Amino acid sequence: MATIRDVAQRAGVSVATVSRLLNGTGKVREKTAERVHKAIRDLSFRPNALGRSLSTSQTQSIGVVIPSMSNPVFADAVAGINDEARTRGYTLMFTSTDYDRDEELRAVSNLLDYQVDGLILTVADPEHSPVLDMLDETGLPYVLIYNQPTDEKRPTVTIENVAAGREAADALAGLGHVHTGMVSGLFAASDRAKARREGFELSMARRGYPAPMIVEVDYVDLDVHTRLAAILDGPDPAPTGLFCSNDLLAISVIGALRQLGRKVPKDISVIGFDGIAVGTHLHPTLATVVQPSREMGQTATRLLLDRLAGKETPAKVILPHTLRLGESVGPVTKQSPTDLQEPFQPAHRRPAS
């Protein structure tokens, strides 16, 4: 690989001149510029970003840390980040953490070593996050997405999760659902799931309805089927409406319900969260709360890069979410569906409460 020194030599100038030309800093005589350009072409020289970064102490790169690539909601956000970063000349360093807190720390540490200029990330728990503490300590600029920390200092692009949860409940209640449930991934791994639950429960409580049953499933486990069978077949009145903390989960839930002989939405309504594209292609189409994921990524990137450029930026941006009523929700047909046929659910498989 040719270096700037080689170019300088071949053009009969000093490295300083080449550098100036390359970066458009300082004036270079037309004649000289031509010679240098020729040398660059002849040697097919490409400036080494490492050398530049070491010298300028900025890398023109930003780190991206998200829980999972396989959830379209994050993939879409990354697409937005990529868009915005690219047009502004920034490169992405990327890691996904699989919802693992230790992995978060490892990933961010690693990106710090690589001297990224800033970070965009979604963490498990922004309230107790070693990662964010570390970042705050370092002073490295970052922007959270999806997370909704109470701390107003932490830069965030998000939606109103509590309100969204409430709206999901309102939608269900509006259709006559009184006994409801929420199916969620591990709350410990998602502050937004917690917030959505809070809103959901709030709305139900305000109506004097029974508290929603909570079904917390492990992302790896995902044995949604067993867990659902248990509550449908349980001693308590079975829910007629189910709120799922995300669309992927909602899709699993609908599949499991089908296997359990329940028809959606006739026997039971299901509403998801995220608004991933495939939802509209399902049959029944998925009712959900739509987050503007791509825009979230774009906005976060814009915020981060503006800040890197020294501009004043808001610490928190709340993007609008929208309720998308799909065919997976409908009016209550029977209030107590416990008398439905139970295809198979031996009593001993019910988990101990």
Added chain:
Amino acid sequence: MATIRDVAQRAGVSVATVSRLLNGTGKVREKTAERVHKAIRDLSFRPNALGRSLSTSQTQSIGVVIPSMSNPVFADAVAGINDEARTRGYTLMFTSTDYDRDEELRAVSNLLDYQVDGLILTVADPEHSPVLDMLDETGLPYVLIYNQPTDEKRPTVTIENVAAGREAADALAGLGHVHTGMVSGLFAASDRAKARREGFELSMARRGYPAPMIVEVDYVDLDVHTRLAAILDGPDPAPTGLFCSNDLLAISVIGALRQLGRKVPKDISVIGFDGIAVGTHLHPTLATVVQPSREMGQTATRLLLDRLAGKETPAKVILPHTLRLGESVGPVTKQSPTDLQEPFQPAHRRPAS
């Protein structure tokens, strides 16, 4: 930020000793090591990867360039790449190109500037690719995924696309479909779509069946509805079986068919390609050819890193694909569905042939 010099000073040793300790190269007296460790902790020192990379001329990072983040098939591959890279201590630099050839070049050039140790990528056309030419010229190690170049020299992890296309055709033909069609994204942007088409047409030709109708839709356009209406309502016998170059497209197609009053699979069968997870949750479930995307990413990464480590590696790895028959394909019920009701399709909207 503390540097290695600061640490050395505080521990009363030379930078060489600190470096040796950090990298486990060379011996360091127990006593000394302790002092250094303490200094590192006290200063919360983190080695600057830029300095190291500049010195060792390797970055422990690999570049990833794929067409789109929003297609789960690529997202899954990236997940696999991330897995494997992470466990082997490599960091990912990432770009998506939106199927744009110029963008490919820009992206790769950029990653080269950042001195990535190698690249994993999917290009539009591996036969005529300025990017690959550039890479071959540079000598920078890379591995293609999804692409299936004829050139045996270009390292690739892929599946047998022609065979897979043939199998899709066989499946359709086996169900009695004679008049078929293929719906694809731009062939110019996908060598694999071309290969799949080749296999599909081959199988049909071998049977003496009419050549499949080809519907090429632009990824941005995606006006699948109009295009489908045209062929269903056209002068030629309408196809009873449709092969789509990827699952996302198949999902759109099924949606469009539904709007056009066609029932899948009763009136028309649809088979996709990729095997993205949601396919199994659709209703009808999506028939498709499954590619092992995650494994593809993993394998490519393993190959690349093995090569970086100086190991001998195969230039081409063909991973097995599998046919997943879903409910979106079925036997032919009527051979000429042209007499079906046409909900709305004014003649003037038919594109000129």
Added chain:
DNA sequence: GTGAAAGCGCTAACAC
């Protein structure tokens, strides 16, 4: 306009 030279943070001979 242009050049000389001092760094940026680290590794790796090479001495001792």
Added chain:
DNA sequence: GTGTTAGCGCTTTCAC
């Protein structure tokens, strides 16, 4: 075992 020192490829004063 440990220290000295010359780079790695670039930018950026400071002279001229």
